[in-house]
Amino acid sequence: MAPNEVSGLRVAWEHPMPGQAALPARCPAVGRQPEDLISLREKFVEATLAASSDLAMAVVRTAPSLAALRPVPRRVLAVFAHPDDEAYGCAGALARYAANENAATVLLTMTRGEASSMGPQRGLTPTQVGDLREQRLEQVAEILGLDGLIVADLPDGQLAKLEFRDLAAPIQDVLEHFEPEVIITHDARGVNGHPDHIAVHWGVRWTRGGTWGSTCFTRLALVAYPPETCEAAKPRLLFPTANEDIDVSLELSAAEIDAKEACLRVHEGLITVRPVPGDDRPSRPPVEHFDLFDECFAPPLSDLFDHLLVADAPGT
Ligand SMILES: [Zn+2]
Numbered sequence: 001m002a003p004n005e006v007s008g009l010r011v012a013w014e015h016p017m018p019g020q021a022a023l024p025a026r027c028p029a030v031g032r033q034p035e036d037l038i039s040l041r042e043k044f045v046e047a048t049l050a051a052s053s054d055l056a057m058a059v060v061r062t063a064p065s066l067a068a069l070r071p072v073p074r075r076v077l078a079v080f081a082h083p084d085d086e087a088y089g090c091a092g093a094l095a096r097y098a099a100n101e102n103a104a105t106v107l108l109t110m111t112r113g114e115a116s117s118m119g120p121q122r123g124l125t126p127t128q129v130g131d132l133r134e135q136r137l138e139q140v141a142e143i144l145g146l147d148g149l150i151v152a153d154l155p156d157g158q159l160a161k162l163e164f165r166d167l168a169a170p171i172q173d174v175l176e177h178f179e180p181e182v183i184i185t186h187d188a189r190g191v192n193g194h195p196d197h198i199a200v201h202w203g204v205r206w207t208r209g210g211t212w213g214s215t216c217f218t219r220l221a222l223v224a225y226p227p228e229t230c231e232a233a234k235p236r237l238l239f240p241t242a243n244e245d246i247d248v249s250l251e252l253s254a255a256e257i258d259a260k261e262a263c264l265r266v267h268e269g270l271i272t273v274r275p276v277p278g279d280d281r282p283s284r285p286p287v288e289h290f291d292l293f294d295e296c297f298a299p300p301l302s303d304l305f306d307h308l309l310v311a312d313a314p315g316t
Pocket of ligand 1: 081082085194197
């Protein structure tokens with residue numbers, strides 16, 4: 001298999017990212033988009049134009065106003081494809097910053113997760129699955145104490161077929177109102193190669209640089225799993241990040257581990273962070289790692305806000 005091919009999908013995760021102008025119009029994993037997606041996108045554009053709210057795609061909004069959070073010194077936005085990605089990837093980090101009165105945490109989930117295999121397994125319609133997973137996400141937001149939760153109702157399983165402009169619209173909307181300093185999202189291989197994860201990664205990167213809109217967030221933190229974690233996760237597929245590329249390692253406290261376990265239980269009911277004697281359920285190490293895009297720290301930082309440079313305003 002060529003180094004940039006995953007499960008038959010050609011993805012460009014080694015793209016040098018010289019600037020937004022060099023990015024293709026849509027995720028490099030796919031070609032033409034089918035008619036149903038074109039009509040979905042038209043509906044989205046209509047909804048955006050017709051909406052009086054500043055977050056047209058939001059179906060859930062727990063924050064009274066994202067703009068009201070801007071005076072908070074440390075603002076972190078997590079952007080993931082599906083309900084549950086946040087729990088696996090960075091629930092401990094979100095719990096940490098949510099508990100910090102000098103930080104504001106917002107989660108943007110791009111789909112309602114309606115295409116989950118849970119539907120056929122339990123005899124649920126896609127709408128019912130989406131409703132259920134969205135409810136679980138609300139529970140997670142409550143457990144973590146997030147300042148904001150936004151669920152964008154983009155089509156689950158189809159994100160890689162959307163044009164970046166459509167994919168990035170909800171992200172850009174949140175960026176403009178919340179102005180996060182740190183964004184956490186999927187890595188370029190989508191952690192496990194899921195096309196939706198890869199598309200979200202590219203969608204976030206597409207918003208970076210201020211070409212579309214004026215927002216330029218400061219730090220992009222990609223969820224990373226070191227090789228030993230990926231080895232231990234087999235046969236589950238996780239793409240490792242080389243240890244030298246890990247720039248932040250958060251050692252989770254007992255309270256953060258408890259919060260992460262609670263989130264995982266809400267979504268799955270099956271997974272623990274700490275191994276329990278006599279319990280052979282899969283476990284995860286109580287450390288969350290991140291690869292900072294375009295930054296390199298060795299040894300890894302112990303906080304996502306350490307050594308954070310203030311971005312120049314676009315055009316300066
Ligand atoms: Zn996912």
